Amino acid sequence: MLTPSADRLALEDNVLGFDSLNEPNLGMAGWPDLAVGSLFLRQGPSPTWFESLRLGEGFEASVAYYNPSLVPAGRVVLNTTHVRAWKRGCGCVWRQHGVWDVVDDKPVLLQRDYFKWRVQGGERVPVDLARDYFVPFAMRFRAAVNKAVLARGGGRVLVFLDRDTTFEDASVGLCPTGKCRHAPAHAVAACSLTLPVTGTVLGSDPAAADGFVWAPHWYDLVPIVMKSFRSWVGVARDQGWGMPVVFGNSNLVREYCRQLRLLHAGGAALGNGKGVPTLVGELGIPFDMNDGAAYRTGDFSLQISAMDTTMRALDMALLSGVLWNYTPDNTNKHGDGWNGEDLSIFSRDQVAAGQESDLFAGGRALAAIVRPYAARCAGTPLRMHFDLARRRFCLRFQHDPAITSPTLIFVPFYQYPEAPHVRVSDGTFQLSRRLQTLTYYHDATAGHEHTVVVEPYVQRGQRSVEY
Numbered sequence: 001m002l003t004p005s006a007d008r009l010a011l012e013d014n015v016l017g018f019d020s021l022n023e024p025n026l027g028m029a030g031w032p033d034l035a036v037g038s039l040f041l042r043q044g045p046s047p048t049w050f051e052s053l054r055l056g057e058g059f060e061a062s063v064a065y066y067n068p069s070l071v072p073a074g075r076v077v078l079n080t081t082h083v084r085a086w087k088r089g090c091g092c093v094w095r096q097h098g099v100w101d102v103v104d105d106k107p108v109l110l111q112r113d114y115f116k117w118r119v120q121g122g123e124r125v126p127v128d129l130a131r132d133y134f135v136p137f138a139m140r141f142r143a144a145v146n147k148a149v150l151a152r153g154g155g156r157v158l159v160f161l162d163r164d165t166t167f168e169d170a171s172v173g174l175c176p177t178g179k180c181r182h183a184p185a186h187a188v189a190a191c192s193l194t195l196p197v198t199g200t201v202l203g204s205d206p207a208a209a210d211g212f213v214w215a216p217h218w219y220d221l222v223p224i225v226m227k228s229f230r231s232w233v234g235v236a237r238d239q240g241w242g243m244p245v246v247f248g249n250s251n252l253v254r255e256y257c258r259q260l261r262l263l264h265a266g267g268a269a270l271g272n273g274k275g276v277p278t279l280v281g282e283l284g285i286p287f288d289m290n291d292g293a294a295y296r297t298g299d300f301s302l303q304i305s306a307m308d309t310t311m312r313a314l315d316m317a318l319l320s321g322v323l324w325n326y327t328p329d330n331t332n333k334h335g336d337g338w339n340g341e342d343l344s345i346f347s348r349d350q351v352a353a354g355q356e357s358d359l360f361a362g363g364r365a366l367a368a369i370v371r372p373y374a375a376r377c378a379g380t381p382l383r384m385h386f387d388l389a390r391r392r393f394c395l396r397f398q399h400d401p402a403i404t405s406p407t408l409i410f411v412p413f414y415q416y417p418e419a420p421h422v423r424v425s426d427g428t429f430q431l432s433r434r435l436q437t438l439t440y441y442h443d444a445t446a447g448h449e450h451t452v453v454v455e456p457y458v459q460r461g462q463r464s465v466e467y
Contacts, residue, residue: 002141003148010152017158019281020141023217024162026134028115030127034099035112042066045076053100054107056085057092069225135200142211160215162281163266206271214267215281218260218321220310227289229306238262249309256313264319280321283310287364288335288342295332295349300365307368308388315373315384323369345369360414370414372454378403378442382449391415392455398448409438411454421458425451 002018009015028034034049047055047063054061060079067073086092094100099114100107117124118132127133142159149157201208221237223229234252236244237259246255260280267278285306287294294300314321327336327344335342344364351362360366371386372393379399386393395409411420413436422429422438426446430439442450 006145006148010149010154019160030129031115033112043069055079058082058084160213163216206274209271212276214278217282253312257316260317282324283321284324284343303365304368307365370412376408378407395452407440423453
């Protein structure tokens with residue numbers, strides 16, 4: 001349990017809350033046919049559940065093989081040495097429950113839909129993964145963590161909740177209330193619709209949703225699966241019968257924005273529409289694209305383009321997110337040191353000789369990562385955009401009459417080594433180079449909407465583009 005950690009960290013001012021499960025997957029629970037493999041978990045040797053049970057009991061099995069992900073590459077025989085996963089004297093628990101058995105020295109599947117059902121009142125009823133398992137777990141987790149923190153004299157903490165990940169549904173509209181989706185939406189504007197919520201207490205009870213933060217993960221599928229990137233093509237999701245491929249970088253950014261807004265709609269639907277805060281719990285790119293070509297050439301322009309596409313979509317969706325990841329001992333050879341992943345925005349191998357003291361040494365794709373953004377907005381943001389090529393940032397928002405505090409914008413040295421040119425639609429501003437912060441005081445009498453533009457000073461002979 002996480003409660004010992006909650007107990008130790010209860011009084012730390014910089015701890016906002018605790019994550020529940022990272023990309024939770026409910027495994028065999030609800031699986032309709034143990035002889036049928038996953039639609040999307042297809043990487044390398046990919047046994048079905050039944051083949052996995054046989055392998056664990058010491059049988060060899062010929063299983064499907066995929067390389068790269070999702071691309072069939074024949075079959076491979078596993079466990080030719082007949083190693084068992086169970087302790088001596090013990091056997092497969094699911095064989096003991098009659099799910100499968102050995103007949104004439106051959107494994108035979110007896111109940112292929114065994115995990116599709118649960119027993120209630122002596123009767124078999126279909127499993128509802130969210131209602132029966134995932135949401136009850138989330139509620140117990142929140143209660144246990146808060147109990148531990150309150151016992152130490154701390155206040156209630158936030159619990160970050162990832163969606164109940166099922167790799168059988170590539171939908172980004174999947175949320176802990178069940179399979180909740182927008183009506184068909186082919187335009188970004190349609191993503192403001194509310195998801196229909198049914199089936200769980202998180203969906204129907206506003207009080208039950210209090211204290212949760214909706215923190216689903218999102219990645220651009222092409223770089224993650226193929227470890228390659230083309231700025232002009234990507235994958236559309238949740239489009240029904242629409243085109244599954246998107247062409248053109250601007251269209252790609254809009255499509256990814258639409259997907260991110262679908263995620264946000266999942267959080268907005270919780271608590272019978274009361275909603276909870278949304279934080280994209282993970283996003284990022286693999287840096288070892290094209291077989292690690294950048295490590296040999298020193299050219300990270302592909303990674304910068306991929307990261308900028310993701311960050312522009314996040315900005316367009318007006319959402320906050322967490323980059324995965326920072327690994328201090330990342331190397332080109334071993335990546336992040338786990339699962340063949342190499343997503344760290346820092347690597348020791350990118351620290352050039354003689355530049356060890358450089359603040360940005362070892363950073364990867366920082367041109368796309370260290371970008372201006374509105375840290376605090378005195379109202380409702382309407383548009384936030386950063387043009388990496390021109391280093392031009394634009395924020396437009398509608399002020400809230402009840403807010404008297406200024407808008408704060410992060411203005412990084414990385415993008416503006418010299419003081420930038422700032423233009424505002426009204427009001428006044430102060431720029432602190434030391435704090436890398438622009439403080440904007442809007443004029444409420446000038447209208448409801450306000451605009452801030454930050455860009456490098458225009459050189460002689462160049463034209464400035466008005467907002």
